[in-house]
Every structure is written in C-alpha cells, then in structure tokens.
Amino acid sequence: MKTSTARAIQCSAALAAAGLLLTACGSSGGSGSGQSAQSAPVSFKGRGPITYVAGKDTTGTVQTIINRWNKAHPKEKVTFIQLPTDADSQRQQMIQNAETKSDAYTVLATDVVWTSEFAAHQWIEPLPANQFPLGKMLQPVVQTGQYRGKLYAVPASSNGGLLFYRTDLLKKAGVTQAPTTWAQMTADCAKVKKLPEAKNMSCYAGQFQKYEGLTVNFAEAVNSAGGKIVDADGKPDVDTPQAKKGLDFLVDSFKDKTIPKEAITYQEEDGRQAFQASKLIFLNNWPYVYSLAQKSPVKGKFAVAPLPGLNGPGASSLGGSNLALSSFAKNKATALDFMKFFTSEESATYFLKNASLAPPYADLYDNASLDKQYPYLPDLKQSITKAVPRPRVVQYGDVTAAIQNEVYAALTGKKSSTQALKDLQGDLQKLTAQ
Structure with a gap:
C-alpha cells in the first residue's frame, strides 16, 4: 500500500506546497491531449463485479478487507489486481489502461501526487465529497485528492517518513537518544561500529534507485537543509546553497560509506530487509516497516523517530495512497460503495493495527490506547503534519524524471552536485514554461 509501499507507495519527493501548478497537459507517461478536467455530473450507476488495482500488497492485509466486502456483497465481488511494488510502474500501467479506455481497472490506488495528472486527462471521475467523512481526516491529506476545487481521490492511508534505529546497539554504545541532525547520526554510527557485533554494519540508507523513491x-534532504525545489510562487528554486547542502549530504554519505554502495539500488523493501537483517543501524522508510520489523529478528531492538536534518529535525515528503475511480469502469455504484468501505475509519484502524499504515483520520493519532500499543504514532503524526507535499502537477512524470536523472548522476559521480542542481534548475524551468 505504500504507494504504496513504494515511497512513493509511495513514494512514497516533496517539491513544495505550492507545487508546479501547470495548466498544460502532457505527461511523459502518457499521450494526453491537454484536456481540462471534466465538469459534467457523473452518473454512479451499475452494480456488479469490479476490480481494485494497487501495488503488490507487501503487508498481506488488503485481501482480508476485500474478503470482508465480498462476503457481504456476493453479487458485487471485488477482484484484487496487484501491480509491481514501485510507484513508477504502477502509474505507467494505470495510464496505459486509461489510454485504451479499458474497463479492466475500476478502483485505483493512486499515489497522492498523481491526482492532478489523472484528473486533468479525465482518466478518473470527480467524486461526491459529501459522501465521505473528509472532515474527520487530516486536511493536508485530503488536499492531495483535490483538483481545481473538486474531489477526485479519497485518502485510504497517509504516509510520512520515519527514522528507524537500533536502540539496543545505540544504548550499548552509550547513546541514549535518537539523533536530530545528520552530524549526530554519523557520530552515533561511529560509536556503534566500535562494537564487535556492529563492525560489519552500515550506518544509514533510504531509497536511491532511479525511481520515485529517489x-x-x-x-x-533538500527540505531538511532549509532548501526547496520550488518557491512560494511555484517557480523552480533548486540551484541554491541550501539545496546543495541537502544533495551534498547524500553524495558525501555515499563517498564516505555512511550510506553503503549497494543502497544505490535500494527501493523500500530492500532497505527494510537490510535493516531487519542487521545490516543497517539507521533506516529512512515509511511506517509500514514497523509491523514487519516486529515480526523479524530485530523485534524489541528498534524504535522510530522523526527524520534528522542539517541543523535539527528534518522534513518528510508527504506520501500515502488514495482511491480514485476510473472514468472507463463499469458498475460505478458498486465502486463508490466499495471506496466508502475501504476508506472508512474502521478499515483505516485495521490497516494501522495490522500493517502500521498511517491512517488519514486525525482522531486515531490521539487515541491513548493506540499510542500505547503503537508508540510511533506521535512521531508519525508529526512527520505527516510537517511533511512537504509533492507538486500537484499535470506533468508530474516529467518533473520526477528530471529530478531522478540529475540526482542519480550526482550520487553515482557522473556530475558534481553543483552541476546537477544547475541542470535540474534548467529542466524545471523548461517544464514550468510549458
């Protein structure tokens, strides 16, 4: 589910709250004609079988919720279609289905950053906002499903990045608190690596393969160093000293092996598995890792904290998974009812308890019994409420591809961080001028 789980399942990328609000259509992932989002009322008619389309369920929980629906609605059964785990592949397959106007996909689990693109191309339907309990949800999360004043996607889960860390090793090394800065984190690693059992461990990893996670x-990194990708007016502003400090943290960490060289291939699951196999002291990942790590050899040996930054706590990207309705689907009455069921507070509570997925409902973070059972909830709420959203852009595929290309070139030594940011600034200026 991390956007799944990909970070961008995710990926779960924050450009800025203002975003590059482009009016022109035409994504690198599709051949849209530049249409505006449709305004005609949608007729939610037709009942019968539908499909639910999402990234591979690495949590093992989605089918349980679908089974509950199917048991209560034997004539309106939902078939779960699982796509690859990475968000880029999910987006591409959903676009291909839409461009052929196929009814094979009904309800789509979309990354929070896809709403503008999908809505502008009329690939998804506007939804009746008054039929969903949006007032009970965290408003930054609700806003990810909106485009031009209309609701096109309903939050199923949210996401904020967390720092997973080995409490047992830090304590043994004399470290009593999680680091709040990058310098503290590397210093803590140096202490831990002096322990015999940690000499072969690496310090830190996130997701650095050339995909949405990057x-x-x-x-x-940029936001946590005081920089930004775009300014308050939505104009590119990445060629700055602050942004360079953020990118340099990643580049230098690869050079000095704070980040292991194999992490250049890491997606979410690679990092999770490395952490659970005691190959990492610190890991930047989404909260879904918590429940899985509790079932692994590191159970009872780790905790979570907000992401560190240059001079203090950092800023996560806002992630999560929304549900949208394909414009070309059949049985839209069934689909709408299923979306209400899947995004209900009851379902969100189930996903929280069984998959550590961040709920969109505000009151679940302030529940004392849940906080006791899931001690990471206060940090998760802080991560989400302070997260920087990714851009609501029609051309998001082009924007994220430009970022990935330049950043990957810097991480692999093909470009200096200075040159990569200069080139990225030019790329984004061209995109915003279209």
Whole structure:
C-alpha cells in the first residue's frame, strides 16, 4: 500500500506546497491531449463485479478487507489486481489502461501526487465529497485528492517518513537518544561500529534507485537543509546553497560509506530487509516497516523517530495512497460503495493495527490506547503534519524524471552536485514554461 509501499507507495519527493501548478497537459507517461478536467455530473450507476488495482500488497492485509466486502456483497465481488511494488510502474500501467479506455481497472490506488495528472486527462471521475467523512481526516491529506476545487481521490492511508534505529546497539554504545541532525547520526554510527557485533554494519540508507523513491529522498534532504525545489510562487528554486547542502549530504554519505554502495539500488523493501537483517543501524522508510520489523529478528531492538536534518529535525515528503475511480469502469455504484468501505475509519484502524499504515483520520493519532500499543504514532503524526507535499502537477512524470536523472548522476559521480542542481534548475524551468 505504500504507494504504496513504494515511497512513493509511495513514494512514497516533496517539491513544495505550492507545487508546479501547470495548466498544460502532457505527461511523459502518457499521450494526453491537454484536456481540462471534466465538469459534467457523473452518473454512479451499475452494480456488479469490479476490480481494485494497487501495488503488490507487501503487508498481506488488503485481501482480508476485500474478503470482508465480498462476503457481504456476493453479487458485487471485488477482484484484487496487484501491480509491481514501485510507484513508477504502477502509474505507467494505470495510464496505459486509461489510454485504451479499458474497463479492466475500476478502483485505483493512486499515489497522492498523481491526482492532478489523472484528473486533468479525465482518466478518473470527480467524486461526491459529501459522501465521505473528509472532515474527520487530516486536511493536508485530503488536499492531495483535490483538483481545481473538486474531489477526485479519497485518502485510504497517509504516509510520512520515519527514522528507524537500533536502540539496543545505540544504548550499548552509550547513546541514549535518537539523533536530530545528520552530524549526530554519523557520530552515533561511529560509536556503534566500535562494537564487535556492529563492525560489519552500515550506518544509514533510504531509497536511491532511479525511481520515485529517489525523488522522495532527495526532496527530504533538500527540505531538511532549509532548501526547496520550488518557491512560494511555484517557480523552480533548486540551484541554491541550501539545496546543495541537502544533495551534498547524500553524495558525501555515499563517498564516505555512511550510506553503503549497494543502497544505490535500494527501493523500500530492500532497505527494510537490510535493516531487519542487521545490516543497517539507521533506516529512512515509511511506517509500514514497523509491523514487519516486529515480526523479524530485530523485534524489541528498534524504535522510530522523526527524520534528522542539517541543523535539527528534518522534513518528510508527504506520501500515502488514495482511491480514485476510473472514468472507463463499469458498475460505478458498486465502486463508490466499495471506496466508502475501504476508506472508512474502521478499515483505516485495521490497516494501522495490522500493517502500521498511517491512517488519514486525525482522531486515531490521539487515541491513548493506540499510542500505547503503537508508540510511533506521535512521531508519525508529526512527520505527516510537517511533511512537504509533492507538486500537484499535470506533468508530474516529467518533473520526477528530471529530478531522478540529475540526482542519480550526482550520487553515482557522473556530475558534481553543483552541476546537477544547475541542470535540474534548467529542466524545471523548461517544464514550468510549458
């Protein structure tokens, strides 16, 4: 589910709250004609079988919720279609289905950053906002499903990046608190690595393969160093000393092996598995890792904290998964009812308890019994409420591809961080001028 789980399942990438609000259509992932979002009322008619389309369920929980629906609605069964775990592949397959106007996909689990693109191309339907309990949800999360004043996607889960860390090793090394800065984190690693059991461990990893997760990690680094990708007016502003400090943290960490060289291939699951296998002291990942790590050899040996930054706590990218309705689907009455069921507070509570997925409902973060059972909830709420959203752009595929290309070139030594940011500034200026 991390956007799944990909960070961008995610990926779960924050560019800025203002975003590059482009009016022109035409994504690198599709051949849209530049249409405006439709304004005609949608007729939610037709009942019968539908499909639910999402990234591979690495949590093992989605089918349980679908089974509950199917048991209560034997004539309106939902078939779960699982796509690859990475958000880029999910987006591409959903676009291909839409461009052929196929009814194979009904309800789509979309990354929070896709709403503008999908709505502008009329690939998804506007939804009746008054039929969903949006007032009970965290408003930054609700806003990810809106486009031009209309609701096109309903939050199923939210996401904020967290720092997972080995409490047992830090304590043994004399460290009593999680680091709040990058310098503190590297210093803590040096202490831990003096322990015999940690000499072969690496310090830190996130997601650095050339996919959406790289956009997320880069944006978090830039924002956590006081920089930004775009300014308050939505204009590119990445060629700055602050942004360079963020990118330099990643580049230098690869050079000095704070980040292991193999992390250049990491997506979410690679990092999770490395952490659970005691190969990492610190890990930047989404909260879904918590429940899985509790079932692994590191159970009872780790905790979570807000992401560190240059001079203090950093800023996560805002992630999560929304539900949208394909414009070409059949049985839209069934689909609408299923979306209400899947995004209900009851379902969100189930996903929280069984998959550590961040709920969109505000009151679940302030529940004393839940906080006791899931001690990371206060940090998660802080991560989400202070997260920097990714841009609501029609051309998001082009924007994230430009970021990935330049950042990857810097991480692999093909470009200096100075040159990569200069080139990225030019790329984004061209995109915003279209």
